[in-house]
Amino acid sequence: MNVCVLMNPSNDECAAEILEVIPLVMRSIRTEMRRHRTPDLSVPQFRTLAFLRKNRGTSLSGVAEHIGITLPSASKIIDGLVLRKLATRCVSLSDRRHVALALTPLGSARLRAMRKRAKSSLTRMLQPLSAEDLVQIVSSMRRLRPVFALRTPDRAIPHRNTP
Amino acid sequence: MNVCVLMNPSNDECAAEILEVIPLVMRSIRTEMRRHRTPDLSVPQFRTLAFLRKNRGTSLSGVAEHIGITLPSASKIIDGLVLRKLATRCVSLSDRRHVALALTPLGSARLRAMRKRAKSSLTRMLQPLSAEDLVQIVSSMRRLRPVFALRTPDRAIPHRNTP
DNA sequence: TATTGTTATACTCTATAACTATA
DNA sequence: TATAGTTATAGAGTATAACAATA
Secondary structure, eight states: OHHHHHHSOOHHHHHHHHHHHHHHHHHHHHHHHHOSSSOOOOHHHHHHHHHHHHTTTOOHHHHHHHHTOOHHHHHHHHHHHHHTTSEEEEEOSSOTTSEEEEEOHHHHHHHHHHHHHHHHHHHHHHTTSOHHHHHHHHHHHHHHHHHHSSOOTTOSSTTTSOO | OHHHHHHSOOHHHHHHHHHHHHHHHHHHHHHHHHOSSSOOOOHHHHHHHHHHHHTTTOOHHHHHHHHTOOHHHHHHHHHHHHHTTSEEEEEOSSOTTSEEEEEOHHHHHHHHHHHHHHHHHHHHHHTTSOHHHHHHHHHHHHHHHHHHSSOOTTOSSTTTSOO
16 A cells, blocks of 8 residues: 555655654754854855855845745844854845845854765665665656745745735 | 766765655645645644644653754744634643643644645655655665654753754 | 835844742 | 753744835
8 A cells, every 4th residue: 555655655644754754854954053152054044045156136026035924034044143243234236125135154154064064964864775765766756856946836936925 | 978977986976865855745745735625734733733643642842852953943933823723722730840741632633634634745746656666765764764863862852952 | 205224113033041839 | 960842032934905106
């Protein structure tokens, strides 16, 4: 019966698996990030820094949309990063309503260090898996990514415009 | 090159994929749970109720260990659930230091409704995927589950005993 | 007037530290 | 003394609502 499911899972069965397993994985990631006692990066901070690295000069709206949070939330996260000298926030020259966000060298270094640590923690946890397992997982991550990457019809900027 | 990676990914590459994709999926789940304006269930509340359903009569420590949080955090989550009449907390008869936790019928119904909604939202998002994609994903979730399910050596009860 | 962001306020989740009650 | 939980306190992340500044 399990085999049967595995051979031809419905969307719904797949959804059920995701709903059980993803939070487990996420908790592991979050715990690792909180692990060390130098106050490190939270998951949202980490994701924000990663976005800034790839999109230097982006606006607050850019961050909010990409991370999937509201503007006030994004503003607060940036507050924290600026306070900790990990990012800069300047008024945009072209349109003074915009802010221009960027990583500081310190932010860049912290991001690299954190990514390295999180990755190596995951790597360690993945030890027991076989090569075939890894192929499957990588492949499915690549299939999932576009599905959940931003701007899926119907739920873009999810929190802002829903009544 | 991509193909090459796909054919023989290292733990490390797999970890990198997980680190990028899992937070995306998680955000989707969280957003869906917050979506409706009857104050619904947060992810931790949802997970706690699901644990109670499968482990009626469990103690607070049981919840904390399974969900991967500290006792005070678990206590607070249970506070909220009890306040909202979704769970009950009684002193255990066998050992009065323990509490015995259980779902109320309302909690049970709420859990079912929420699971249904979260699942159907995910199901909708998975529409664009092929049958083969689904097989891959289900299979990889089943491989990931035991890796991240609690009580992995070295990081059991992660927050409580780390100095 | 519309767009971009910030401030005010409130709630949940999370942690550590200190405490109570029971065994 | 050791174990199970709670309370106190603090901080991050999130949201909505109301506001300010700019275009």
